[in-house]
Amino acid sequence: YQVPLYYGAKPYITTDPSLRTITRGVHTRAAIDAPVPEVHATTQEHLNNFEKSSVTHVVIQVTISRQTQIFKSIGYQYDWDLPSPFWDFLGRIVSKAIFDDQVDLTELNFVAIGRQEFIAYTTSAWRAAANAQKAAGVAGLVGLPPPNVIEVNFKKPQPGQPMEVTWAPARALFTAKIREWNERAGRPLDHHIRKKLEADKTGPDVGEAVGPSGDGEA
Numbered sequence: 001y002q003v004p005l006y007y008g009a010k011p012y013i014t015t016d017p018s019l020r021t022i023t024r025g026v027h028t029r030a031a032i033d034a035p036v037p038e039v040h041a042t043t044q045e046h047l048n049n050f051e052k053s054s055v056t057h058v059v060i061q062v063t064i065s066r067q068t069q070i071f072k073s074i075g076y077q078y079d080w081d082l083p084s085p086f087w088d089f090l091g092r093i094v095s096k097a098i099f100d101d102q103v104d105l106t107e108l109n110f111v112a113i114g115r116q117e118f119i120a121y122t123t124s125a126w127r128a129a130a131n132a133q134k135a136a137g138v139a140g141l142v143g144l145p146p147p148n149v150i151e152v153n154f155k156k157p158q159p160g161q162p163m164e165v166t167w168a169p170a171r172a173l174f175t176a177k178i179r180e181w182n183e184r185a186g187r188p189l190d191h192h193i194r195k196k197l198e199a200d201k202t203g204p205d206v207g208e209a210v211g212p213s214g215d216g217e218a
Contacts, residue, residue, distance in 0.1 A: 011064050011080060011115055019077040022085050031085035034074045038162035041097035047168065052098060056126040057149045057178045058105055059170055060090055064115045066154055073157040087119050094121075094152050097165050109181045120178055140183075147178045 022031040043050070062070075067086060068078040070093075078086060084107065091105035105121035112118075122130075129144055149170035157163055170178075 013064065013068055013078060013080055016072065016077060019072060020075050021077050022079060022082065024082070028085050028088045032071075032074075032076060032089050034076065034089075036089075036092050036096050037074055039093050039097040039165060040162050041165050041167060043167050050169070052150075053125075054145070054148050055099075055103075055150055056123055056145060056147050057108065057170075058091070058094060058098075058121045058123070059149060059151045059174045059178070060087075060094060060119045060121070060154070061151060062090065062117060062119070062154050064117070066156065067117075069157055070154060070163070073159075073163070083117075090119065090154075091121050093154075093163065094165060097163075098150075098152070098167055108178070111177070118174075120174075120181065147175050147182070149175045149178050 020033075023033065024031070064078075064080065067090070070090070071078045071086060087107055087110075091107070095101055095103050095105050104124040106124075106127065108120040108122050110117055110119045126145075133143055150167050151170040151174055152165050152167045155164040155166070
């Protein structure tokens with residue numbers, strides 16, 4: 001069960017007529033016809049030996065302004081009303097940066113706090129394990145690996161330079177939310193709904209505990 005979240009108003013986003021718009025009515029992955037850009041991932045030095053193959057979920061935290069900048073850099077106009085193709089593309093960028101394209105990320109759910117969105121993804125390894133368990137007739141999460149979550153921030157794109165993302169093991173708040181969503185096994189999100197009604201409700205405790213995206217709005 002997903003608790004509806006109502007935005008106070010649709011955020012203002014400048015329209016640039018020189019940019020392409022997504023192709024509607026096609027599969028999400030085909031809606032943006034552009035190659036995944038070159039991208040570098042950085043983290044703190046003590047995490048260089050972190051076993052990324054054991055990651056089960058990824059949370060991208062990104063503002064609407066940053067998404068607009070990212071997609072402008074690849075020639076597309078960001079469309080707030082239909083976020084799924086853009087979130088899929090962000091997942092592909094992260095997969096390339098952190099997992100060398102060896103992991104496919106699929107949207108699980110999201111939380112919005114003002115103009116900042118926290119988009120959760122499952123990894124292909126987690127989905128394979130969950131599907132195998134389901135096929136064996138085992139209900140629930142018993143037997144599945146515990147959530148091993150990382151959080152990712154996008155830096156502002158710079159002309160002529162590879163994109164940059166930073167990552168770190170997720171804070172306990174994110175891991176708890178992932179566990180809740182997995183246990184809930186709610187309905188698939190319908191990102192075609194104008195107000196994003198399928199978003200999870202964000203309470204004051206979440207808003208206070210989660211800081212702004214890594215390098216801000218600049």
